[in-house]
Amino acid sequence: MRIALDAMGGDNAPDAIIAGAIEALEHMDEDDEIVLVGPKESVMEHLSCPQRYRDRVHIVHAPDVISMDAAPVESLRKKPKSSISVLAKLAKQGEADAIISAGNTGACVVAFQMRMRNLPGVNRPGIAVVLPTFGGAITVCDVGANIACKPLNLYQYCVMAAIHTECVVGTKNPRVAIMSIGQEAAKGNEIVKKTRELIEADPSVNFVGNVEGRDIFNGVCDVVVCEGFVGNVILKLTEGLVEGLFKSIKHELMQETLRLAVKFKPIITRIYKKYDYTEYGGAPLLGVNGSAFICHGSSKEKTIRNAVLSAKKHHTFKINDKIIDALSRTPVGTSNGQPR
Amino acid sequence: MRIALDAMGGDNAPDAIIAGAIEALEHMDEDDEIVLVGPKESVMEHLSCPQRYRDRVHIVHAPDVISMDAAPVESLRKKPKSSISVLAKLAKQGEADAIISAGNTGACVVAFQMRMRNLPGVNRPGIAVVLPTFGGAITVCDVGANIACKPLNLYQYCVMAAIHTECVVGTKNPRVAIMSIGQEAAKGNEIVKKTRELIEADPSVNFVGNVEGRDIFNGVCDVVVCEGFVGNVILKLTEGLVEGLFKSIKHELMQETLRLAVKFKPIITRIYKKYDYTEYGGAPLLGVNGSAFICHGSSKEKTIRNAVLSAKKHHTFKINDKIIDALSRTPVGTSNGQPR
Numbered sequence: 001m002r003i004a005l006d007a008m009g010g011d012n013a014p015d016a017i018i019a020g021a022i023e024a025l026e027h028m029d030e031d032d033e034i035v036l037v038g039p040k041e042s043v044m045e046h047l048s049c050p051q052r053y054r055d056r057v058h059i060v061h062a063p064d065v066i067s068m069d070a071a072p073v074e075s076l077r078k079k080p081k082s083s084i085s086v087l088a089k090l091a092k093q094g095e096a097d098a099i100i101s102a103g104n105t106g107a108c109v110v111a112f113q114m115r116m117r118n119l120p121g122v123n124r125p126g127i128a129v130v131l132p133t134f135g136g137a138i139t140v141c142d143v144g145a146n147i148a149c150k151p152l153n154l155y156q157y158c159v160m161a162a163i164h165t166e167c168v169v170g171t172k173n174p175r176v177a178i179m180s181i182g183q184e185a186a187k188g189n190e191i192v193k194k195t196r197e198l199i200e201a202d203p204s205v206n207f208v209g210n211v212e213g214r215d216i217f218n219g220v221c222d223v224v225v226c227e228g229f230v231g232n233v234i235l236k237l238t239e240g241l242v243e244g245l246f247k248s249i250k251h252e253l254m255q256e257t258l259r260l261a262v263k264f265k266p267i268i269t270r271i272y273k274k275y276d277y278t279e280y281g282g283a284p285l286l287g288v289n290g291s292a293f294i295c296h297g298s299s300k301e302k303t304i305r306n307a308v309l310s311a312k313k314h315h316t317f318k319i320n321d322k323i324i325d326a327l328s329r330t331p332v333g334t335s336n337g338q339p340r
Numbered sequence: 341m342r343i344a345l346d347a348m349g350g351d352n353a354p355d356a357i358i359a360g361a362i363e364a365l366e367h368m369d370e371d372d373e374i375v376l377v378g379p380k381e382s383v384m385e386h387l388s389c390p391q392r393y394r395d396r397v398h399i400v401h402a403p404d405v406i407s408m409d410a411a412p413v414e415s416l417r418k419k420p421k422s423s424i425s426v427l428a429k430l431a432k433q434g435e436a437d438a439i440i441s442a443g444n445t446g447a448c449v450v451a452f453q454m455r456m457r458n459l460p461g462v463n464r465p466g467i468a469v470v471l472p473t474f475g476g477a478i479t480v481c482d483v484g485a486n487i488a489c490k491p492l493n494l495y496q497y498c499v500m501a502a503i504h505t506e507c508v509v510g511t512k513n514p515r516v517a518i519m520s521i522g523q524e525a526a527k528g529n530e531i532v533k534k535t536r537e538l539i540e541a542d543p544s545v546n547f548v549g550n551v552e553g554r555d556i557f558n559g560v561c562d563v564v565v566c567e568g569f570v571g572n573v574i575l576k577l578t579e580g581l582v583e584g585l586f587k588s589i590k591h592e593l594m595q596e597t598l599r600l601a602v603k604f605k606p607i608i609t610r611i612y613k614k615y616d617y618t619e620y621g622g623a624p625l626l627g628v629n630g631s632a633f634i635c636h637g638s639s640k641e642k643t644i645r646n647a648v649l650s651a652k653k654h655h656t657f658k659i660n661d662k663i664i665d666a667l668s669r670t671p672v673g674t675s676n677g678q679p680r
Contacts, residue, residue: 242581
């Protein structure tokens, strides 16, 4: 298979992107190929590729770059030859089996949706992020692709994120929950209540009910669906809090003797590893007609490597076929956000 | 002043409530009084009051208790003599200057709003929680009173929460932000965008713009407003994550030698204290005509004591007069959620 990467996306591009992609090749099959998308000269300059991989690494020229904080729609219109736009075109034309970017998330969502279109039966794509927790991995969908969700969107996120979690994370028959403000069915806003009705109408979803914010980290579910606005707050809050707490621990340790600090370092490192979201690589934009992964802007080599491997799994496990199949069997309707 | 408490509210009632209230008396003025609301026999049985406070502690009989997970409206209708209902009546009739409950939050919100009514100019009350962070305390409003917010509600939360933060937390001219999915003004859903317009129309708000989930813990603002649904997720997620992380640290330490674990304990205790939300006691239901505080269901003695002291501050600083005054001067309209 061919996996294309936005060589210019993210704070550590192009070095981390290129290095991560090359590293991924070590764990892939011999006929797998990498396509680096970006200004050719610039990519060539940063490319250091072992001889044995030279035939499997290609560059597709894209002269422009969309900056991380640019307005998505406007920048895509102004820069039709940006690395994100070209990446999306490669996916559309079947020249890449999967695409990955750590660039401007909003621009990725717009470009990927526009070019790749939705899978049959899918109303709106959603970004599914896998978060490491003490209770195991949890998939949160959506985290920002769709900030004006309808109940049907949330229901479809249940179906799609469960398939992704089963195939890519490896959780058998994942327990699916909906984010609310109380565990009782009566609690929550209108969207939550209507979504619940849709989910309950589909016996194929292993639905465990409503969960609260605290439940994300206590292992009561494997998948949680929520509006993109809420999911985005969850994702960034978690990152900020974990980062802040470990900074705080480091600060306190610095006040102790060096000898004591040295002893605690491996303990802290061990704990930090459990919350290391780079382990899970990129987040798929579930529901588009292809395999599209979006990575955190701060992604380093390891995240990119893992994103490539996740994208390979996404393609190999034929997750999109499974989604189409699941949605074609569902008793829940697919148009206008209303049940059939 | 007279502060009334729901003696039966919360997981640790009535002992923690009674003990916390009595403890608060030590830090209050000589003419301050405590009223304990609950089944008289039961309260008497658990009451252990030093001789010197006997004249300042009263019991008001309320035979019924609303359980923590009961449906708010239904349970209030079925139990007009519940401790929460009687508490609200005391506030309404001027027999208590402030009321506090760690009971069923939904029932508190409904009962307090219904009996106390809103302050002149206030459209919808909101719960303001003060969270301790590495960057100092931050006030989040609303955390669950209003899950279908209008822009006007969010604007008024800015005004009210800023006054509360200045008077009760002690932050001078607090920096106010709105929770969104990106710092750029163009990012966010319709509510965020419209709220921003309202806030920007009022130069008296020290507005610092949009913040993301990660910004709650990095000290860029002192007050953040959001819809009750989002605020509730933020609050519970933070609690769950902090609790889980410290459990994880404890677990890792247990695998080390006892000697090392003992050395690490004071460091961890020091850090944990920084995130100890019990420090800030209860959360005011801002915007009702009186002083009403809602505490976490798991509140212990110390939280209740601090809630009583916060309620005293709320009353002493005449926060409600300040809110009425601020809203009467605002260029932003007060009806239908639309600007004037």
